[in-house]
Amino acid sequence: MSDLREKPRTPRTWRDAQIVQLTLVRFREFLREPEALFWVFIFPVLLTAGLGLAFRSKPEDTAIVAVVTAAGHAPPDIEALLSKSKNVVVHAMTADSAMEALRNSKVALVAVQDASGSVSYKYDPARDESRTARLIVDNALQHAAGRVEPVATTDDYVTALGSRYVDFLVPGLLGMNLLGSGVWGLGFALVDLRRKRLLKRLIATPMSRAQFFTSFLISRLAVLTLEVIALVGFGVLVFHVPLRGSIGSLMFIAVFGALSFSGLGLLVGTRAKTVEAVSGLANAIMLPMWVLSGTFFSASHFPDVMQPFVRALPLTAVNDALRANMLQGASLTAVMPQLGVIAFWVVVCYAVALKLFRWK
Amino acid sequence: MPPAALTVRALRKSYGDVIAVDGLDLDVGAQECFGLLGPNGAGKTTTIEICEGLVDRDSGDVEMLGRTWESDAKGLRQRIGISLQETQLSDKLTVRETLALFRSFYEHPHDVNEVLAQVQLEEKADARIVTLSGGQKQRLAVACALIGDPELLFLDEPTTGLDPQSRRQMWDLIDKFRAAGHSIVLTTHYMDEAERLCDRIAIVDHGKVIARGTPAELIASLGAEQMIEFASAGTAPFDLNELRKLDGIIDARLDAGTYSLQASKLHLAVPALLAFLTAHGAPLTELKTHSATLEDVFVSLTGRHLRDE
Numbered sequence: 147m148s149d150l151r152e153k154p155r156t157p158r159t160w161r162d163a164q165i166v167q168l169t170l171v172r173f174r175e176f177l178r179e180p181e182a183l184f185w186v187f188i189f190p191v192l193l194t195a196g197l198g199l200a201f202r203s204k205p206e207d208t209a210i211v212a213v214v215t216a217a218g219h220a221p222p223d224i225e226a227l228l229s230k231s232k233n234v235v236v237h238a239m240t241a242d243s244a245m246e247a248l249r250n251s252k253v254a255l256v257a258v259q260d261a262s263g264s265v266s267y268k269y270d271p272a273r274d275e276s277r278t279a280r281l282i283v284d285n286a287l288q289h290a291a292g293r294v295e296p297v298a299t300t301d302d303y304v305t306a307l308g309s310r311y312v313d314f315l316v317p318g319l320l321g322m323n324l325l326g327s328g329v330w331g332l333g334f335a336l337v338d339l340r341r342k343r344l345l346k347r348l349i350a351t352p353m354s355r356a357q358f359f360t361s362f363l364i365s366r367l368a369v370l371t372l373e374v375i376a377l378v379g380f381g382v383l384v385f386h387v388p389l390r391g392s393i394g395s396l397m398f399i400a401v402f403g404a405l406s407f408s409g410l411g412l413l414v415g416t417r418a419k420t421v422e423a424v425s426g427l428a429n430a431i432m433l434p435m436w437v438l439s440g441t442f443f444s445a446s447h448f449p450d451v452m453q454p455f456v457r458a459l460p461l462t463a464v465n466d467a468l469r470a471n472m473l474q475g476a477s478l479t480a481v482m483p484q485l486g487v488i489a490f491w492v493v494v495c496y497a498v499a500l501k502l503f504r505w506k
Numbered sequence: 507m508p509p510a511a512l513t514v515r516a517l518r519k520s521y522g523d524v525i526a527v528d529g530l531d532l533d534v535g536a537q538e539c540f541g542l543l544g545p546n547g548a549g550k551t552t553t554i555e556i557c558e559g560l561v562d563r564d565s566g567d568v569e570m571l572g573r574t575w576e577s578d579a580k581g582l583r584q585r586i587g588i589s590l591q592e593t594q595l596s597d598k599l600t601v602r603e604t605l606a607l608f609r610s611f612y613e614h615p616h617d618v619n620e621v622l623a624q625v626q627l628e629e630k631a632d633a634r635i636v637t638l639s640g641g642q643k644q645r646l647a648v649a650c651a652l653i654g655d656p657e658l659l660f661l662d663e664p665t666t667g668l669d670p671q672s673r674r675q676m677w678d679l680i681d682k683f684r685a686a687g688h689s690i691v692l693t694t695h696y697m698d699e700a701e702r703l704c705d706r707i708a709i710v711d712h713g714k715v716i717a718r719g720t721p722a723e724l725i726a727s728l729g730a731e732q733m734i735e736f737a738s739a740g741t742a743p744f745d746l747n748e749l750r751k752l753d754g755i756i757d758a759r760l761d762a763g764t765y766s767l768q769a770s771k772l773h774l775a776v777p778a779l780l781a782f783l784t785a786h787g788a789p790l791t792e793l794k795t796h797s798a799t800l801e802d803v804f805v806s807l808t809g810r811h812l813r814d815e
């Protein structure tokens with residue numbers, strides 16, 4: 147190796163800096179793990195698509211009705227009359243199958259015409275859609291039969307963007323996704339390094355420990371930017387979820403939130419030696435937040451005694467701040483309480499994790 | 507004169523009730539290849555990892571290259587290269603990417619391509635680590651130790667688990683590093699490896715050095731140049747003391763039905779042994795002789811073999 151020593155060495159470039167190399171390694175490890183790509187980018191989009199479609203606000207002005215007519219009844223032909231209305235879907239049925247369809251929610255209303263020609267409606271008044279169907283069907287029938295409205299009216303629809311379930315869902319899923327990729331991304335990567343004894347190998351080198359941790363944060367920052375773009379972009383393009391706040395504030399909340407979640411991941415990865423231990427810890431941390439932090443439904447549903455606890459969770463703070471930004475256009479000042487909670491978690495997680503961190 | 511590569515004094519380390527290192531002293535000179543030879547569990551890894559600054563010692567002193575961990579940890583990390591007994595490098599990275607990472611930690615590193623050539627991994631430069639053979643992975647581990655241009659290299663069991671060809675490649679690599687005037691501390695439980703590579707050896711057992719010297723000195727300490735092994739169809743075991751009294755024979759032991767004799771003068775010992783067997787009416791079923799090795803030294807010191815399979 148004396149021959150090596152005498153050779154002039156290639157001058158160093160920015161690519162030879164350890165922070166660059168450490169960060170490149172983080173990217174490579176992430177990009178070469180197709181499963182991680184799926185969970186970080188594809189899964190949340192699929193979940194949004196699925197839930198957004200399942201809970202989309204249905205047009206309330208279409209009524210599905212079963213029509214039962216007595217043989218040889220007097221006029222009018224209500225089936226024909228109702229079929230003219232674009233707001234009514236008509237199914238001619240026997241009395242038995244009509245009642246069966248009503249019980250199974252296949253129809254909202256049963257219209258029974260007796261031999262004299264008069265019509266009675268059968269429905270459960272406790273069901274909203276049945277009550278609405280009763281009004282729509284009766285209105286359509288009377289109108290088609292020639293009733294003249296005393297007052298001329300028209301409908302002018304206003305879709306209340308921002309108040310639909312999918313609008314509520316997208317910021318929540320973004321928060322949940324940032325939590326998952328923060329805790330998993332750091333916790334799993336660290337335990338993997340420890341399990342392979344690479345952590346031990348690395349600290350035997352002059353590697354800067356600060357730059358080692360920084361490389362994780364840089365790669366999280368880059369990945370989270372893509373996460374936000376993928377999920378929010380999908381919500382905006384496909385479901386027209388509103389973006390009422392500034393994009394800059396949205397990114398700030400996402401980055402700050404992700405920083406606290408990475409802190410949780412660091413905490414999970416401080417000591418665990420096996421992948422199983424990390425999965426257990428990560429789930430123990432994340433599961434309560436998935437339930438309590440208002441991802442799928444509002445956290446305000448929980449009893450008042452629980453509220454201080456629920457509000458103190460970092461995911462609650464991130465979800466609330468993201469929703470306030472996207473749906474109400476709130477400024478950063480308006481979400482100060484939430485940012486305060488996040489800052490608390492950032493300080494606590496990093497202070498504890500760096501103190502407990504075990505390299506060997 | 508350059509400072510000693512490594513000086514260890516009265517080193518102790520226990521894990522609970524297990525005493526891993528029990529008052530161990532080492533002196534490794536500059537430009538020396540020094541071997542810690544001992545069976546599994548002897549305390550070799552613990553010793554070497556304390557020297558590498560990876561395990562905290564209970565007591566004792568460690569000084570390397572004129573520095574201690576307390577006085578200049580940073581300087582030591584810049585100047586030593588290590589290969590741990592078991593490290594899995596990241597499967598998803600390529601050979602070149604891994605070396606570039608390790609290179610980035612050092613102030614005066616070698617170029618990646620040059621170290622790749624040195625460890626004969628140029629063809630695998632862009633292959634993912636997961637595709638490498640055991641020998642290639644081990645050479646990459648050594649490449650990671652070399653990339654920072656270390657003055658002192660620690661190799662913990664560098665050839666354990668490798669096939670004969672990979673072992674020879676590793677030996678050539680170690681020879682080259684040593685020929686360039688650097689110091690090496692390696693551990694092994696292969697006596698042929700210690701004999702082949704090391705200028706000096708410490709034989710370690712139960713956390714203590716039980717013998718030290720050059721391979722030739724250690725073998726000479728037996729007072730026997732040759733070993734005779736024989737088995738006989740005779741029923742009763744022979745009295746070992748009678749065997750020891752035979753001409754040219756220094757020591758005798760019985761091991762799983764095979765007698766093993768240390769002989770100073772083979773030309774006297776063999777006829778004496780044959781006469782002895784004839785006198786006892788015991789025909790030979792097996793007779794072998796070989797030059798004494800470090801294994802024989804270990805057996806004579808401990809009554810056990812280096813590798814208890």
Ligand SMILES: Nc1ncnc2c1ncn2[C@@H]1O[C@H](COP(=O)(O)OP(=O)(O)O)[C@@H](O)[C@H]1O
Pocket residue numbers: 521524525526544545546547548549550551552553
């Ligand atoms: N981290 C540890 N915890 C408990 N016991 C250990 C640990 N490391 C080593 N030992 C014990 O110390 C002794 C020496 O081990 P080691 O230094 O690995 O020996 P060698 O490398 O010579 O095989 C063994 O009995 C081993 O079981």
Ligand SMILES: [Mg+2]
Pocket residue numbers: 547550551552591662663
């Ligand atoms: Mg060992």
